[in-house]
């Protein structure tokens with residue numbers, strides 16, 4: 001027994017050593033470049049294949065071949081990837097999620113390339129570099145770890161590496177060559193990948209799909225070490241390796257046996273699930289790259305072409321038709337990614353798991369083997385399977401609530417691998433399972449017709465999820481998650497909806513795929529397929545249904561028409577280049593076509609431009625903008641000016657009757673009383689706003705007056721009269737670790753007043769703001785809206801109850817138009833008033849041509865107005881503004897101040913956190929001064945600001 005323990009420990013150390021090497025390589029690359037290299041396993045596989053090629057095929061001696069593979073090829077591959085893939089991305093200033101897609105692209109490219117070069121079959125003759133007992137391998141691992149640790153801790157390179165990791169830009173300013181550091185990181189990471197591949201290949205299957213996946217399964221080791229500590233990674237790897245091999249000694253009887261066997265073979269996968277789903281995520285702030293989710297309008301002609309192309313196979317016969325049967329099924333699977341990733345902006349690398357579960361459940365139901373359910377005909381089995389798999393979408397939807405970017409990629413990848421290893425690969429679930437086609441559709445042609453019908457239904461579902469209120473809310477969530485929350489979008493519920501509907505669609509497509517092949521084939525739902533499908537949808541245009549159809553046709557058609565692996569290689573190349581063509585392949589083609597058209601003006605385009613110029617002249621009779629001026633900059637000319645419009649002196653007076661209402665005092669700004677400010681509307685007071693002071697707000701009434709009144713819904717908060725606190729905070733305490741950021745703060749935000757909070761950096765203003773907005777929950781204390789306790793309510797719920805906010809860093813939804821941005825705000829608010837959008841657009845001078853423009857690329861001044869309009873469209877009672885003047889010029893600030901004063905005069909409670917004391921003096925009725933987490937002075941602006949100016953304040 002003792003010798004068995006010893007042997008198993010040795011075997012475990014051997015596996016753990018390879019895993020440790022992977023962990024060390026991943027950590028070094030991540031620390032040097034910020035990239036979690038999903039292609040690590042693929043590099044390992046390529047190196048193993050090259051060594052085998054040299055030794056077995058060409059008969060080279062082992063050690064020179066190994067030296068060439070590990071010391072030249074592997075680091076060279078790393079350098080090439082750094083120079084041609086990842087450095088251009090970092091030069092383009094891309095976000096980390098872009099590099100994630102690129103590294104998936106490299107993975108897919110290398111896997112596809114290997115399949116092309118060496119075929120898809122497994123090789124059992126990989127040369128052994130080191131003896132079978134693990135000591136030599138362990139020595140290599142420990143020596144490498146110690147050397148890397150010493151270099152990082154002591155050498156000059158280590159200092160540079162730490163500087164680059166801490167702050168790349170600062171390091172570059174300090175004279176460090178960050179590219180050199182990144183190149184070294186990539187070269188070393190690729191070297192460790194090569195060593196791992198070469199050491200593992202003789203003991204596992206060497207094939208293009210299996211080995212890379214095996215290597216990536218041990219990513220848990222690096223994640224457990226928080227992508228930092230090399231010793232932790234090595235210890236965790238060795239520990240799991242030994243535990244996994246010791247598990248093989250256990251042989252419980254009954255139902256536990258297959259479970260223990262599965263655990264014994266897959267403990268690294270369990271670790272991956274735990275680290276990805278339970279531990280807090282690494283790199284959790286990255287979103288999906290904008291390029292991957294750009295807005296893609298599809299011309300109707302493209303749809304006609306697609307319909308014709310999808311009908312064509314009905315004229316095929318034999319093998320061609322049999323192959324074509326896979327296309328609609330795969331298209332349905334890819335549509336699931338359009339919903340989850342394209343529209344919802346959520347990374348999902350585990351869709352293959354849902355597709356496979358759809359096929360497996362259908363097969364089990366049709367065979368009468370599904371526990372607790374009778375045998376069902378195929379079509380009924382398909383429908384029930386979809387219903388059963390849909391809630392399993394929570395497996396990835398739930399982690400998505402708190403995770404983004406890399407952390408979400410890892411979580412969804414973990415689910416994909418977990419389902420594959422613990423369900424699809426287990427004989428108890430899949431042994432002897434066949435999957436027939438529905439009666440009446442057994443022939444390929446009839447089955448293809450059935451698939452087309454299902455595809456049409458799936459397209460309708462996808463379209464419904466991408467249009468209207470849900471579609472806009474999903475796009476808002478994709479574009480700016482906290483902005484969407486602030487607009488009242490229930491982000492967690494929406495994420496669950498996206499993943500659940502995505503799982504249902506994937507299950508539907510997966511089951512069709514299985515029926516097409518007349519078998520449940522686990523390999524068809526391998527996690528590597530999940531990565532390939534994700535990359536395919538992203539590169540072709542994630543938010544395009546047509547893109548999904550095209551991707552399906554490409555993936556099936558290319559592999560069938562050429563050698564297996566071509567489609568993967570092509571998708572990989574495109575994913576690697578994704579940073580170069582924003583919006584994906586389809587958008588790149590459209591842009592190129594547009595440019596070509598622009599270069600060759602025709603009589604028709606001349607005529608078109610003349611007509612457009614005439615229309616514009618009529619719309620902008622006094623528009624003297626120079627060519628190229630953004631449309632928004634000319635809005636002043638088309639802004640309607642109703643009673644009280646056109647500015648001068650129209651700003652309502654104050655109840656306090658104190659300071660001049662229109663900036664006439666020493667704090668007044670350029671732009672003048674009522675003067676038109678560029679970028680902000682001349683109509684600084686909305687047409688429907690009251691001109692008399694102190695108008696009392698009406699319950700359920702839109703702040704801009706004349707719109708239809710909606711009766712208050714049950715539970716809706718009633719606004720108190722002006723001057724009375726609407727929003728109150730009592731005894732707020734917030735601690736960050738050992739640091740007290742808020743120390744018993746009390747605050748009242750009264751109706752019809754502008755309340756300002758000022759203070760030095762770090763005083764706690766933003767923390768207080770977050771507590772009021774619901775993005776932070778205080779440890780103690782309470783927040784109430786008109787007496788109603790909101791302390792534990794999330795941000796979107798507070799918005800729905802009447803608290804709107806804007807952000808210091810603009811929170812707009814770039815892929816939505818200006819009008820759609822505002823609609824998102826109106827649709828989630830407590831008062832559902834369709835006219836609110838129009839009135840709000842008019843109020844902020846956004847009702848001209850700019851309303852139809854996507855927000856992306858508009859000037860900051862316009863975007864500030866869009867954000868404010870979005871906040872106002874939900875008819876809030878309280879408006880929280882975080883540094884609203886950030887990024888505006890002084891004329892825009894003056895115009896903004898006029899709008900805000902008008903809102904307060906209409907009864908709204910405004911809270912402004914602001915550094916600009918001139919604006920505070922101009923705008924506020926009450927000023928609170930914060931210092932060290934407390935409110936240290938309060939009062940009217942004159943007294944408080946004078947004290948601050950004299951230095952008596954904090």
Ligand SMILES: Nc1ncnc2c1ncn2[C@@H]1O[C@H](COP(=O)(O)OP(=O)(O)OP(=O)(O)O)[C@@H](O)[C@H]1O
Nearest residue numbers: 736737739741759760761762763764765766767768
């Ligand atoms: N998430 C956090 N973790 C740790 N400390 C934090 C966190 N957020 C804020 N702090 C600390 O709490 C204190 C108050 O921060 P806060 O951002 O509220 O100040 P502020 O008055 O808004 O400053 P500024 O005007 O610079 O934005 C600061 O010392 C800040 O470093």
